Amino acid sequence: MATSHEIKHLVEKLNAATVRIKQRLTERYLAQIPTQPKTKRGSDPKSIWWGYFPVVLVAILGLTITIMLFVQSMRWEKNQVEIAFREASQDRILVIQREIKHSLRIVLDIASFFEASEIVGRREFRKFVGPALKNQAGIKTLEWVPVVTDEMRQTFIEEARQSFPPFEILEMDDSGMLNKSPRRLFYYPILYIQPYQYNKQLLGLNMGIDPTASNLFSEAEITREIQVSPGIYLNDDGERKTGIMVAAPVFFNADNTNEESPQANATIRGFAIGVFYIGEIIERALESLLPGGIDIHFYQSDEDEEGRLLYSHHTRLRDSSTVTDSDINQEISYAQEINVGTQQWKIVCNSASDKFTADTWSSWVIFFGSLAFTLLFTIYIATLVGRARQVRLEVEERTAQLWEVVQALNQEVIERKSAEQELQRLNETLEHHIANRTAEAERRAQYLEQFAYVTSHDLKAPLRAVSNLAQWIEEDLHDKLDDAAKEQLALLRDRVKRMHDLIEGLLEYSRVGRSSDPESLVDTQELVEEIIDSLSTSDRFSIKIKGKMPTLNTDRLQLVQVLSNLISNSLMHHGGKKGKIRIKCDELDQFYQFSVCDDGQGIAPQYHKKIFLIFQTLESSDLESSTGIGLALVKKIVEEHGGTIKLRSEPGEGACFYFTWPKVSPSE
Structure with missing residues (x-):
């Protein structure tokens, strides 16, 4: 061990070395201090102007930032107003949609009432639609229109006269007069109508000769669904209003038909009809909302034309009912299309001129505040530049502090080394975790x-x-x-x-990625043919392989699972009595792209992602054999091998599944 004398000697040598280093650093930095007289330092005009360059730069940057902040603030305030307007417009459109659906539901309820009852009398019909007439706005008429053949005309009239003696099947001529209907193959007379007191003259009117009603009846009978007409003009005590006609088909129940009935071979029984005022429905829906300063215009969407105006709702905040172009703020507008049954409407919302206006006072506060800050900061920089010449006088004093700075740097080096060691220790701990x-x-x-x-x-x-x-x-x-x-x-x-x-x-799905068979050389041509033979397809379906199929080294079992699931899916969900399935393979850079295409019923684009989710099926049935796992299993197997799978399909145009499979196994 070293003696105390040796230790003392070492300390003295260390102190001496420290003093020498300090002297050398002090001399080095002091030597760099200019020794020119003060009278000569500021004699160069170029240096004076160059010294004030930061002042000009700060002023330009400050003005630029001030203008940018002002413009951005104005834009933000305008965006906030537009967001508030859009949200208010969407709330009103949602309420209107809900009210329209409720109106259409009335017609569906009438159709369901007739489907559930073989015989419905005039009194039962009046009692059934009574609550709807009291609670729902915008109803012009609710009607029951049966389908009557020419053979049943007289029998039908006699039965109808039991509850309404003057009943007759009528038609309206060009002058508006009601006359007895001539003979036709089919009649669509109004048997029941409510409210009765205002529309009793329409009883017996043959709706089949009206083009609008005839088109609705044809579409409803073909589609077996409710149909809505385009906007029509209705007469309300001499006032012309826009409305819609809604028709819901009612069919005979197979259990209720018999061979003795002349209409045993007919399927259509009649139509539940509703005629509604568009304006009254809309105004009733908006009564539940506070006035928002929004004008709403409803247009009949038409791909060939701009669209016909159906109704305009003007905000209740206006002082008068007269609306001019100056009252409408065209800069703030929101448009949305909605489905009204089988029709599509375009809704355009405009703000009233004095509503939804951006409040720009905060933007002006930012502008003048930034401008003032720029001015003060420029003055401050100018002051600093003026004092910059005095900095050299402080160099000597700063040099005296240099030793402390060196010590601080040494301490920082030590701390950094310690930090590196701590970081290394943390990395080792992280790897352990x-x-x-x-x-x-x-x-x-x-x-x-x-x-x-x-x-x-x-x-x-x-x-x-x-x-x-x-x-x-x-x-x-x-x-x-x-x-x-x-x-x-x-x-x-x-x-x-x-x-x-x-x-x-589920077991098969859980095993994907955890276990696999040994890789082997697979002839995909032979593999696909084995799958086709194992599926035992009938003569109704033709499964063909197009082009040359590759031979690759891969997991044979999982490739079989993918191809067999896709081919089985095409057979199961084809939707037709016969069809074609084509299997093809294209070579890419690092993958083979396999495709399985059919000419079946196709899949709508909104379901392209859903079908790859586990337990998801597009159709539900008590005797449906699909578990909703097949395509999810295919997707998981393909992605475990580094490939991708996608679907291209449109309703009625078949479906094509494409998946990529690596040429070389990842394990290689």
Whole structure:
């Protein structure tokens, strides 16, 4: 060990070295201080002007930033007004849509009432529509229009006269007079109408000769859905108003028809009709909202034309009902299209001239505040520049502090080294945590897989018991069960089978990415042909392979799962009695792109992402065998191999599934 004398000697040598370093640094920095007289430092005019360059730069930057802040603030305030206007407009459109749907629901309710009853009298019809007439605004008439053939005309008239003796099938001539209808193949007379006291003269009117009503009847009978007419003009006590006609078809129930009835072969029974005033519906809907200073215009959307104005609602905040162009703020406008049954309306909202105006006082505050700050800051910079010449006088004093700065730098170096060591220690700790978390994740994955197998086994046992019990009941009580009970037992077994398939699909889905078969050389031409043979397709469907199929080294089982699921999906959801399926492969840079295309019913674009989600199906049925796992399993397998899958389809144009498969396995 070193003696105290040696330690003292070392300390003295360290102090001496420190003094020498300090002297050298002081001499080096002092030597850099200019020694010219003060009278000569500011003698150069160029240096004086160059010294004030920062002042000019600060002034220009300050003015530029001030203008940008002012413009941005004005824009932001305008955007806030537009956002508030758009939200208020959307609230009103939503309320109007809800009121219109409620009006259309009345017609559907009438149609459902007639479908549920074989015979509906005039009194029952009046009682049924009475609440709607009291509570719903905008109703001009609610009608029941049966379909009458020429053979049934006289019988129909006699039955109608039992409740309304003057009843006759009438038609309106060009002069507006009602006359007895000539013979026609079919008649569409108004049998019931409410409110009765204002429309009783229309009883018996043949609606089939009216072009608007005739088109509605034809479309409703073909589509078997409610139909809405374009805007029509209605007479309300001499005042011309715009309205719509709504028709809902009512068909004969198959159980209620018989061979003795002359209309046994007919399917259409009649139509529930509703005629509504557009303006009254809209005004009734907007009564629940506070006035917002928004004018709303409704147009009949037409692809060939700009659109016909149906109705205009003017804000209740106006002092008068007269509206001029100056009262409408054209700069703030919002347009949206809505579906009214089978029709499409365009709604345009405009702000009143004195409403939804941006309040710019804050922008002007920002402008003048920034301008003042720029002025003060420029003065401050100018003051600093004026004092810059005095900085050199302080160099000597700053040099005396240089040693402390060096010490501080040395301390900072030590701290940084310590920080690096601490960072290294944290990295090692992080790697340790990552290793622990990875091991924990693998352990949990193994537990989940074991749990899935155990759970599937426990779920399959009761399912088999339920299926066997249903089969035993059907075998033991075969002669005692009616058709309904047999159908329910068949439905029970089908549900058990679907549950079994669902469990198997979930197990298969959970195994993707965790286990795989050894890779082997796969001839995809031969593989696809084996899949086609295994599916046992009927002669109604033609499955062809277009072009040359590749041979690649990959997981054969998972490629089989992808192709068989896609081909089975095309067969199952084709939607036709016969069809064609084409399988093709294109070579890309690092992938092969396989495609499976059919000429079936197609899939709407809004469902292209949904079908790849687990448990998602586009159609629901009690006897539907699809579990909603097939395409989700395909997507997971393809993505586990680094590929992608997409769908191109339109309704009625078939569907094409494209997926990419790597040429070289990732493990290679």
